Amino acid sequence: MATGSGASSSRRGSISPPSSAPGQPVTKRRWRTAVFDHASEAIFVVDEKLRVVDANQAACDLWATGYGDLLGRQLAGLEHALFGRMGDSTITVDHSFVRPDGTPVLTELRAVPRYLDGLHLLVFRDIAESRSTEQRLRMMSRALEETADLVLITDRDGVIVYVNAAWEALTGFSSSEVLGSTPAILRSGQHQDSFYADLWATIARGEVFRGELHNVAKDGSAFLEEKIITSLRDPSGQITHYVSIGRPIEERRRIEARLREVQRLEAIGQLAGGIAHDFNNLLTVIQANVSVALDELDRNSPVAADLDDTLRAAKRAAVLTRQLLAFSRKQVLEPSVFDLNHIVQDLERSLLRLLGADIELSLSLTPGLSFIKVDRGQIEQVIVNLAVNARDAMPQGGKLRITTENATLDECAAAAFAVPAGSYVRLLVEDTGTGMTRETLARIFEPFFTTKPRGYGTGLGLATVFGIMTQSGGGVRVESSVGVGSRFEVVLPSTSERPRRPKSANFSLTAAEQTSVVLLVEDEPTVLRSARRVLTKLGYTVLEASNAHVALEVAAKTTFRIDLLLTDVVLPKVNGRELAEQLRALRPGIKVLFMSGYAGDVLSGRNSLPPGTPLLHKPFTPETLAARVREVLFTEDA
Numbered sequence: 001m002a003t004g005s006g007a008s009s010s011r012r013g014s015i016s017p018p019s020s021a022p023g024q025p026v027t028k029r030r031w032r033t034a035v036f037d038h039a040s041e042a043i044f045v046v047d048e049k050l051r052v053v054d055a056n057q058a059a060c061d062l063w064a065t066g067y068g069d070l071l072g073r074q075l076a077g078l079e080h081a082l083f084g085r086m087g088d089s090t091i092t093v094d095h096s097f098v099r100p101d102g103t104p105v106l107t108e109l110r111a112v113p114r115y116l117d118g119l120h121l122l123v124f125r126d127i128a129e130s131r132s133t134e135q136r137l138r139m140m141s142r143a144l145e146e147t148a149d150l151v152l153i154t155d156r157d158g159v160i161v162y163v164n165a166a167w168e169a170l171t172g173f174s175s176s177e178v179l180g181s182t183p184a185i186l187r188s189g190q191h192q193d194s195f196y197a198d199l200w201a202t203i204a205r206g207e208v209f210r211g212e213l214h215n216v217a218k219d220g221s222a223f224l225e226e227k228i229i230t231s232l233r234d235p236s237g238q239i240t241h242y243v244s245i246g247r248p249i250e251e252r253r254r255i256e257a258r259l260r261e262v263q264r265l266e267a268i269g270q271l272a273g274g275i276a277h278d279f280n281n282l283l284t285v286i287q288a289n290v291s292v293a294l295d296e297l298d299r300n301s302p303v304a305a306d307l308d309d310t311l312r313a314a315k316r317a318a319v320l321t322r323q324l325l326a327f328s329r330k331q332v333l334e335p336s337v338f339d340l341n342h343i344v345q346d347l348e349r350s351l352l353r354l355l356g357a358d359i360e361l362s363l364s365l366t367p368g369l370s371f372i373k374v375d376r377g378q379i380e381q382v383i384v385n386l387a388v389n390a391r392d393a394m395p396q397g398g399k400l401r402i403t404t405e406n407a408t409l410d411e412c413a414a415a416a417f418a419v420p421a422g423s424y425v426r427l428l429v430e431d432t433g434t435g436m437t438r439e440t441l442a443r444i445f446e447p448f449f450t451t452k453p454r455g456y457g458t459g460l461g462l463a464t465v466f467g468i469m470t471q472s473g474g475g476v477r478v479e480s481s482v483g484v485g486s487r488f489e490v491v492l493p494s495t496s497e498r499p500r501r502p503k504s505a506n507f508s509l510t511a512a513e514q515t516s517v518v519l520l521v522e523d524e525p526t527v528l529r530s531a532r533r534v535l536t537k538l539g540y541t542v543l544e545a546s547n548a549h550v551a552l553e554v555a556a557k558t559t560f561r562i563d564l565l566l567t568d569v570v571l572p573k574v575n576g577r578e579l580a581e582q583l584r585a586l587r588p589g590i591k592v593l594f595m596s597g598y599a600g601d602v603l604s605g606r607n608s609l610p611p612g613t614p615l616l617h618k619p620f621t622p623e624t625l626a627a628r629v630r631e632v633l634f635t636e637d638a
Helices: 007-011 034-038 057-061 128-146 165-171 193-204 248-294 303-330 340-355 376-392 411-415 438-443 461-471 523-537 548-557 576-586 620-633
Strands: 042-046 052-055 091-098 104-116 119-126 151-153 160-162 210-216 220-233 239-248 336-339 359-365 371-374 398-409 422-432 477-481 483-493 517-521 541-545 563-567 593-595 616-617
Touching: 007 461, 042 104, 042 359, 091 548, 091 593, 104 128, 104 523, 151 165, 165 371, 193 210, 193 220, 220 248, 239 359, 248 303, 248 523, 248 620, 336 340, 336 376, 340 359, 340 376, 340 398, 340 422, 371 376, 371 483, 376 398, 376 422, 376 483, 398 483, 461 477, 461 483, 461 517, 483 517, 517 523, 517 548, 523 541, 523 620, 541 548, 563 620, 576 593, 593 620, 616 620
Parallel strands: 359 398, 517 541, 517 563, 563 593, 593 616
Antiparallel strands: 042 052, 042 119, 091 104, 104 119, 151 160, 151 239, 210 220, 220 239, 336 371, 398 422, 422 483, 477 483
């Protein structure tokens, strides 16, 4: 930047000095003073045509040129700003210009008209930095006002000097109500005095406080706030103010609690599913062997009565096992496309008998409901379990309302169900029963948890609902108040698929059944023996294998035509689906019936069973096995 070296000597004699009084010469310029020469602002003395008569060093610096280059230069661009306005009073305007090197400059111009002998004094101040600072301050002010965080500023004594709009909206207090007060107006009473003492001691030392505060809004409602408080200092290092940044965290805590609950129930479900896996195999053997034994016994025998009791107990145990598997989300589902309204309508008569005459049932079913792809039996079980739960909560009678509707869940709403955002079908089951306490609500979906007296429930009803909904890609949540009732909200993902027409059956239980060959594959020896015994008694020719490798060897060596592959889904090394694919390549036209009571991870990803795949659920009775085998063998395209 040109600074006009030797400015002092070059300035002398540069212009004729004005007289000190009319008609009297002066020996030096009256404007040439220490203030003029050393002022931080750029000062120009100009004539009526805005030609520079004199300038100080700051002017040379601002224009980035030498003193000699400024003298006689006309300050172009000021005419329209000053001419016609140069009266007797000082005027102030903003003025921008471009330096010789192309740098733009923004200044504040103060013009003093007729400063001396027809000359004008122009004072320029570079305001680019100050304007930038002002803009930053305005931006920061807007940020404080518009941020979703709760901002509160106090002086060093804790007196409130500022609150932002978010703070006002959450607390219900306006800034005019709280300025001059202290944050103590929000105290909830849930913190000890020592808590606040530690808080103030921390920030008084200039340290940052981080913590959670239970506060109360103006209307008395409580809110939990995650808070950071920092101190502000003056140039000398003394604390002058405290800045509090808060964020309400109730919703986040609810979501975190929900996720923890899901994880805890997931762990319980893994355990329950593992137990049910082995238990299903045991029940299959018990039911099959007892049924065969009963067929061979005289029905008047005392042993027959004992076996009847054993079979009934095994069937009850099978129901419990299915509930455990539903809770653990390890039960193999057979999803099909349905209208939830049709499921509810078909259940209405059964629900009325289930609820009894003292409970009023009302349905509010939205027309044009989106389709859902579910295992119908499982969804029916969900509805029945929720109805039973409502009935038990209304021992003196009441009202039960079932509602269906379409729903679009955003990220926040979906998080409450631990499902992805998207389109869902919602099922609401609301009762006017006794309601539940907060402690009960926290455990409502745990298996075997029940508030009923001993002997009046297994505690698996709502746990089953939770498991079925999770396995079906949906979710469930509950709201309840003691003395008011409960509201269960279930969501299931909607689908663009359409319902499929059922296959037409053409059973021919004559000679064809007697000549059918079944390849039975089961890695549990007792189940293998029981199923073989039942199938042989029915008249089928049975080839057996304990794993996929043996099954493929049998199929390759036998001269029999194999009509049906009956295989467990879960097999060591090569699972049931993979076996079926390899066997179909070896024996085109073979039909397949899968067995499973616990699919585990083998049904996920590439190994998942296609919709509509024939499936026999364990534990099964001889009657169920016979019916399912006949259906697959003699149904078209099975």
